[in-house]
Each structure stands twice: as structure tokens, then as C-alpha cells.
Amino acid sequence: MSGPLRVAVLGSTGSIGLQALYVAARFPERVRVVALAANRQGAVLAAQAMRLGVGRIALADETCAPEVTDLPPGCRCATGAAAVTELATLPDVDLVLNALVGAAGLRVSEAALRSGKVLALANKESLVVGGELLMPLAGGPVHAVTPTRLIPVDSEHSALFQCLLGEPADAVAKLWLTASGGPFRGRDRASLEGVTRAEALAHPRWTMGPKITIDSATLMNKGLEVIEAHYLFGVDFDDIRIVVHPQSTVHSMVEFADGSVKAHLGVTDMRVPIQYALSHPRRWSAPLPPVDFAALGRLEFEEPDWATFRCLGLALEAGRVGGTAPAALNGANEVAVAAFLDGRLPLTGIDRVVETVMERHDAEVVTSFEQLEDVDRWARARATLAIASA
């Protein structure tokens, strides 16, 4: 490609979005940000547009439009979910970074793939909800398609993607997803009943948006990541393993048919996988300290505590059931996490709400994006009822 990569950063005001803008700013010759989107932070979005000279922005929540002032000359601002999705289809966009949070990202992923863009995917929920429909649009498992149409940004999946490069699909025996264990590793169920929002938001290794941080505290995040890996790489659930690795230095591993294991190691900094999604198949320099193995001393691995962190089992069960079950799980979880963050539900209430919704869900074969959105709405309504009656 001649000229810089033209990128739409959707979810630009969030944790991933801000780090993506940091990476883009380091490589002005190679990356040009041409579109930005957010949900409610109109003033921040407008300031980003001004700083980067962006021509198109969108704000999902129309009520926040008055915050959008002082745009660069010629910049167009639109509001509403459809306006956000439209940015993924613009003719002058080569790559869409989907950094929205939650199932709201589903249509962005669909639009980017349908319009032939490269999709750099941080928004794992789109694959959890719509993996069955999105992966055919991506042309199949990501490591089997050249040139790549979908590049994972999630650190574990970026690691797996990199371990799989150049390897035949039939040589893969297992994927090993590493998990830090979150802030409550080693705690038992009873001790989690009264944990506060602040305790749950204090992740030991990563600084992230609130929703994924709570998902990391309940280990739902790792369950969602197993479903994400299943769709991205076309690997059966029985061949995806989770191992708790508190140092978070090994980002994930692939075991091959001959017993060899390739691991991806590095510092815990999301700017690295974000940058790799932009530089692939090349690698650019990064201003980060390398892993100091002598200082690290040792790498530990242990089995997750399935009994305490019940979200993990619920997610795997939904993944195995398949069809619309992961969409229902995700919708229920989003509502339960929001209720915890608002102080309306204890942390241990999250898995109870998700379980209640899953017990009432009759999974169907996935037929359309509209059906998945219906299931998402249904799960949110059921979860809201379960929280109100808890």
C-alpha cells in the first residue's frame, strides 16, 4: 500500500481508543486517523478531532451532541448508532479499529467486514454474540486467510495469532489462554460477597475500561475470551484451555500436534497488540522496556478456581451450547456488571443473574444479526427483572 494506513478509531475516548491514538501519533508517516467515534464523551471526541484534523466523527448518544463544539474545518459530525456504524464503511478507511465496549460493537464489526475493510478487533463481545455470522464474513479462521481480514487486538488473541502465523491449521492441538486471575485470585466465594466497586476495579496487571475490569474480577472475561478464540481460530472448546498465570508475561500459548508449544511473551501493555494490529505483517519499534527475565525470576501457572469464579463455567457452557446462547450470556452479563458498578448488585450477584437468564433461554440456531439483537434485548430485560427481584 502506498501512503499511510487510513484508520477509523471507533471507541476513541476509551482505554483502547486512547492507546490507539497514542500509537498512531508515534507513526504519522504510517498511520492517519480519518474517523473517530464515541458514545457520550462529545467534548473529548471533538478535542481529538481538532488535534488530529479528522474529517468524520460520530457520537452514539444523540443527547450528548451539544458537547461537540469547535470541530476542525470541514469535519462532519453525526449522531446515533447508525452514524457510528457508517464510519466503518467510509471509502477512505482501510482499517477499522473496533474499540467499542459491549454488544453495541456487533454492527460495527459486521459493517467493516462487509465493506471489505481490515477489522482490528478489540471488541470481543461482537464475536461472542455474532461469531457464527462474522467469521464467514472474515473468510474463515483468521490465521488461514491471506491477506488477513480480521486482526485480534485482545492481548491473548493477538498472542495466539502470532504463534499461529506460518503454521498449518491441522497442526494445532490446543490453545492455552493465560489469565492473570484478577484482583481476587486466591479468595473464596464467601469473602467476595461484600467486595466494593473500588476493590473490583483495582486490577493487578492491566488498566482498562470499567466493564472489562469487572469481567476480569469475575473471570467472565476469560470465559468470553474462550468463546472469542473458538470463533477466531476455529478450534473446538475441548481444545481450548485456561491457565492462571499471575505474572501475565506469557500472553498465551499454542500447543501443536508434536507436543511443541509456542508461547508469546512480552510486557503487559495493550499498546503492543494494538500496534501489531496496525503494523501486521511488519513490526514497528515500541518505546517500552523489554521483559527482564532475571528480574522476573519465575513464571507461575495454576488451575483456575472454577467454584469461586462461576462466570467462567457459565461462559464455557454457553459457548458449548452455541447458537444464540453466547448472545444471551453476554447481554445478561452486561446488565449485571452495570448493576454492580451502580451499587445495585453484589459482585457475586453477577453470576447468579447470568445463570438465571441462561436457565430461561432456549438457544436457537443463529440466522441473522436481527435475531441476535432480539436475543440481546431479551437477555437484558430478563437480567433487569432478576436484579430487581434479587
Ligand SMILES: NC(=O)c1ccc[n+]([C@@H]2O[C@H](COP(=O)([O-])OP(=O)(O)OC[C@H]3O[C@@H](n4cnc5c(N)ncnc54)[C@H](OP(=O)(O)O)[C@@H]3O)[C@@H](O)[C@H]2O)c1
Ligand atoms: N482496555 C483494555 O485494556 C482491553 C484489553 C483487551 C480487550 N479490550 C476490549 O476492548 C473493548 C473496549 O474496552 P475499553 O476498556 O477500551 O472500554 P472503555 O474504556 O469503556 O471504552 C469504550 C469506548 O467505546 C465507546 N462506546 C461505548 N458504547 C458505545 C456505543 N454504543 N457507540 C459508540 N461508542 C461507544 C465509549 O465512548 P464514551 O467514552 O463516550 O462512553 C469509549 O470510547 C472491550 O470490548 C474490551 O473487552 C479492552
